Amino acid sequence: MAVNLESSEQVLPPEPDKRYVRDRMVWNPAMHAIPVSGIRRMVNRAAELDDVVHLSIGQPDFPTPKHIIDAHIHALQNGQTGYTMDAGLPELLTALKEYYNAKYRSTLDEDNFLITTGATEGIYLMITAMAAPGREFIIADPTFLLYAPLIRMNGGQVRTVPTKASEGHQIDPERIIDMIGPNTHAIILNSPSNPTGTVYPRETIEWLCQEAAYRGVEILSDEVYDNLILDDIDYPSVLSCATDLDGVAVVSSFSKTYAMPGLRVGWIVADQNTIRTLRRYHMFTTTVASTPAQWAGVAALYGDQSCITEMVTEYARRRDRVVDLVGDTPGLTGYWPQGAFYIAPSLPAGVDAGKLAMRMLEETGVCVIPGDAFGEGSSNLLRISYSTSMDKIEEAFARMQPWLERQPEFARYG
Ligand SMILES: Cc1ncc(COP(=O)(O)O)c(C=O)c1O
Secondary structure, three states, X not given: OOOOHHHHHHHOOOXXXXXXXXXXXXXXXXXXXXXXXXXXHHHHHHHOOOOOEEOXXXXXXXXXOHHHHHHHHHHHXXXXXXXXXXOOOHHHHHHHHHHHHHHHOXXXXXXXXXXXXXXXXXXXXXXXXXXXXXXXXXXXXXXXXXXXXXXXXXXXXXXXXXXXXXXXXXOOHHHHHHHOOOOEEEEEEEOOOOOOOOOOOHHHHHHHHHHHHHHOOEEEEEOOOOOOEOOOOOOOOHHHHOXXXXXXXXXXXXXXXXXXXXHOOEEEEOOHHHHHHHHHHHOOOXXXXXXXXHHHHHHHHHOOOHHHHHHHHHHHHHHHHHHHHHHOOOOOEOOOOOEOOEEOOEOOOOOOHHHHHHHHHHHHOEEOEEHHHHOOOOOXXXXXXXXXXXXXXHHHXXXXXXXXXXXXXXXXXX
16 A cells, blocks of 8 residues: 655644553553452463463363254354344243253243353343442352452452362351341352352252342352253252242353353343343343354254263263372362362362462473462362363373372371
8 A cells, every 4th residue: 555654744643642641541440359360370371381281171171062063053154143132042042941941840931031141241240230339249268250359349248158178168058147147138159169069959059048038138049060960969950949030040051061162152040020120231241142152052952962961971980080089199188079070179278279289380280270269268279170081180190199299288198
């Protein structure tokens, strides 16, 4: 392209007044609530090293089933590239309604659902729509890392319920109920849990739902791992424990169940008034989820479900082995996680998992995530993900075990 340099002076904007020019962005102070992710810190360092074995992965290591990919491509080729209705693709709303009513014996309708861009958007909408100064939210420590920052960004207060590896990271419902006070706004549950893999029993969920309803406290339940239940046990969704939908919302997605996290489709299940309000708010976040990906979701729900059984069988096989390996590792306290693909064993008292995990990565090439990524009270836990092959799991522990034994903090466990 020919440029007329002589005339460039005339077309350049006038020099801005330097007194009003800032050379960097001045953020809303709420941004201070967003921490540097403990996951990123580890994964970024790992990217600089050779020969790393990752036990750090937070997404399924299986390929997305072919019929789901085909539906996605088919939707693209058939012109399904416009916006959908604000609540989501009508066919997906119907598919979800049928799926949930069959799975949890509920009586939901299409207008009990809002399709979101992954469960992440559902969590964002729910928490930011509820959190406000003076309102308290009860969460487990450790728990999924999005909740606390979103609560704090919007002026809410976080109250944590510590859990222990030696107790399988179960929460004590009585303790939570005792914590409820006049400022308690909501309890956020995540079962199966990331980072612990813990599944709460039905008595826990039922008790919490009942007492929360009685006290006018909301329950937000993140159930993205509800299909990854690794033993033959009952999975108590909040939807099958609460007497009605008043004050209860569930967020979930296709990401983990159907190994399609990159397609970014999730949803919120709640009473119709809540969904109506959130539909308005959703217009200001992502408008709608990806249309072809919503068609992929329809195929996932109506298609062959054996892909889930195959994945769960393999996760369970790996879980069994990882629990044995953790048990054989001096200084680690394990337990029996029944869901998702994580375990969060604890280190000997006083050991800082953040420093230890970084040193272990640099010296052995094994990448795990330290517990402080999931809660301020969890700095002596490691999150181990077994969303990787059995060979990689064996290799990682073969490197980790002798290394841990050599650490002075572990000497008395050798
Ligand atoms: C507990 C939990 N909730 C929500 C999400 C977000 O899932 P999505 O991919 O649907 O946004 C994750 C992802 O790791 C998760 O572990």
